[in-house]
Amino acid sequence: MDTESQYSGYSYKSGHSRSSRKHRDRRDRHRSKSRDGSRGDKSVTIQAPGEPLLDNESTRGDERDDNWGETTTVVTGTSEHSISHDDLTRIAKDMEDSVPLDCSRHLGAAAGTTLALLSFLTPLAFLLLPPLLWREELEPCGTACEGLFISVAFKLLILLLGSWALFFRRPKASLPRVFVLRALLMVLVFLLVVSYWLFYGVRILDARERSYQGVVQFAVSLVDALLFVHYLAVVLLELRQLQPQFTLKVVRSTDGASRFYNVGHLSIQRVAVWILEKYYHDFPVYNPALLNLPKSVLAKKVSGFKVYSLGEENSTNNSTGQSRAVIAAAARRRDNSHNEYYYEEAEHERRVRKRRARLVVAVEEAFTHIKRLQEEEQKNPREVMDPREAAQAIFASMARAMQKYLRTTKQQPYHTMESILQHLEFCITHDMTPKAFLERYLAAGPTIQYHKERWLAKQWTLVSEEPVTNGLKDGIVFLLKRQDFSLVVSTKKVPFFKLSEEFVDPKSHKFVMRLQSETSV
Amino acid sequence: MSYIPGQPVTAVVQRVEIHKLRQGENLILGFSIGGGIDQDPSQNPFSEDKTDKGIYVTRVSEGGPAEIAGLQIGDKIMQVNGWDMTMVTHDQARKRLTKRSEEVVRLLVTRQSLQKAVHQSMLS
Numbered sequence: 165m166d167t168e169s170q171y172s173g174y175s176y177k178s179g180h181s182r183s184s185r186k187h188r189d190r191r192d193r194h195r196s197k198s199r200d201g202s203r204g205d206k207s208v209t210i211q212a213p214g215e216p217l218l219d220n221e222s223t224r225g226d227e228r229d230d231n232w233g234e235t236t237t238v239v240t241g242t243s244e245h246s247i248s249h250d251d252l253t254r255i256a257k258d259m260e261d262s263v264p265l266d267c268s269r270h271l272g273a274a275a276g277t278t279l280a281l282l283s284f285l286t287p288l289a290f291l292l293l294p295p296l297l298w299r300e301e302l303e304p305c306g307t308a309c310e311g312l313f314i315s316v317a318f319k320l321l322i323l324l325l326g327s328w329a330l331f332f333r334r335p336k337a338s339l340p341r342v343f344v345l346r347a348l349l350m351v352l353v354f355l356l357v358v359s360y361w362l363f364y365g366v367r368i369l370d371a372r373e374r375s376y377q378g379v380v381q382f383a384v385s386l387v388d389a390l391l392f393v394h395y396l397a398v399v400l401l402e403l404r405q406l407q408p409q410f411t412l413k414v415v416r417s418t419d420g421a422s423r424f425y426n427v428g429h430l431s432i433q434r435v436a437v438w439i440l441e442k443y444y445h446d447f448p449v450y451n452p453a454l455l456n457l458p459k460s461v462l463a464k465k466v467s468g469f470k471v472y473s474l475g476e477e478n479s480t481n482n483s484t485g486q487s488r489a490v491i492a493a494a495a496r497r498r499d500n501s502h503n504e505y506y507y508e509e510a511e512h513e514r515r516v517r518k519r520r521a522r523l524v525v526a527v528e529e530a531f532t533h534i535k536r537l538q539e540e541e542q543k544n545p546r547e548v549m550d551p552r553e554a555a556q557a558i559f560a561s562m563a564r565a566m567q568k569y570l571r572t573t574k575q576q577p578y579h580t581m582e583s584i585l586q587h588l589e590f591c592i593t594h595d596m597t598p599k600a601f602l603e604r605y606l607a608a609g610p611t612i613q614y615h616k617e618r619w620l621a622k623q624w625t626l627v628s629e630e631p632v633t634n635g636l637k638d639g640i641v642f643l644l645k646r647q648d649f650s651l652v653v654s655t656k657k658v659p660f661f662k663l664s665e666e667f668v669d670p671k672s673h674k675f676v677m678r679l680q681s682e683t684s685v
Numbered sequence: 686m687s688y689i690p691g692q693p694v695t696a697v698v699q700r701v702e703i704h705k706l707r708q709g710e711n712l713i714l715g716f717s718i719g720g721g722i723d724q725d726p727s728q729n730p731f732s733e734d735k736t737d738k739g740i741y742v743t744r745v746s747e748g749g750p751a752e753i754a755g756l757q758i759g760d761k762i763m764q765v766n767g768w769d770m771t772m773v774t775h776d777q778a779r780k781r782l783t784k785r786s787e788e789v790v791r792l793l794v795t796r797q798s799l800q801k802a803v804h805q806s807m808l809s
Binding site for chain 2: 681682683684685
């Protein structure tokens, strides 16, 4: 899913066979390296939507790219024994998808449900058992009992609604360890119900209590206790974490995107879940293609020594002596790579802006070709189009500009042609302007914006030195790891503010002309 | 000392020559000035005409070079080393007086008593 190859599916198939096109392109490339990549773009064919963007041989890199040296893959699939980066990620993804369903998660839910059911039915049982077992000996009970029956009924209803609102929710995450507070509450409820049953069994069933009112009051007291436990659950599970006590800094390890959040008292695992929720809509999507410095900057690092670095700054050699010599020599030599980096960046910036301008103009122009059909206008039914057809009609004029822009900003793995068409259809349906259509492509959006199956990963690893059921404290650092990157979270306590008051009399706002300023010389 | 727009200002002036005293890094003259075209002239306690925006001496420190040279509080400074001080801002006046390259400043100052003295000498 995270891939570094830039193969686009737009102009993949033209009339020619693949090998001849390859040769032709190699010859063309040698002739003029800097020529604009328009030779492949002349034939923009609209493909069937089911065409996948990547295929198995995509590691060969984009042959039709303008600067083909710029977007490269780290591991090429040239030898038979090597596996490409794509294969690796695919294998890993298969592994994580085939993890068996967590039985422990369902166990917890099942235990909770049975406990809830038990505690709900217990008062009813308390009320129903005496009339069933010793109806003849029971004293009839008058209006007081009826009042108590009504209160029991309504309290049970309130309890039911409250439990439904609070507990009957799809769990959003499976935590590595037991959720301590919830387990505590379950134990509390269990003890409560058990002790009530104990008393009931001894005092009422065995002794065959004759006063029904007493029994009813006993049941009412149980329902009250359950309502209070529910209140405790609300406070512990929902309210306690609302008041912000800590500030968290979340930094992505690969490119340094960072955010600050305020949280209250939570255990580390719950904080991790909360942060992940925020990650998916706050952080720009992880784009591995944007990480490496361009090769032209780093390639000139070492020369005159028989050391070949694969473009990485900290390449390790077999002999430490040689590496030390290399480092020393490199340090002594005047290092101009920052110069090249600066110019490379400026050039790239200019290129991106130019492409962006072309894209904006193309899209604006394309949108002028479409108009919403008014009710009163009578049009030939052949000319009337539904949004999908309208989108396809105007897509062709902007496709080339869009493709080139996405390639320059290294975003094309994220946007298939089908997704662009769908988005265009969506914008046309809701009368959006070209600018609204483009906001999705001009800035890298949060991860949740992109197609779910490709970019949403469900398996995260929480790495922490403290036990994860501990509460947050000042200075805790933990990691949330994915395969390619990790989020480093550090905690700081919100300072204690000393607020003091100063009273200003509204009549005290008086002004005079400025006195002659006196300067001593 | 009143100023009629369009007419040259005439006043009876006294020449005061102050030798600056070196105090550490600075050269001080030992008095304070107030006034300037960017200041409020109605606050000036020493001026006769409350629209006069000239530079006035507001304080003379005891035993300082200004007192030794004969500068008095309430004097209006007309010139410093040939530079006019009747139409300057407060900061410009400060700068003209505190040039580091000059050790001696020659001021032309005027005061009420001078005018009166000249009058009386003319009458008698």
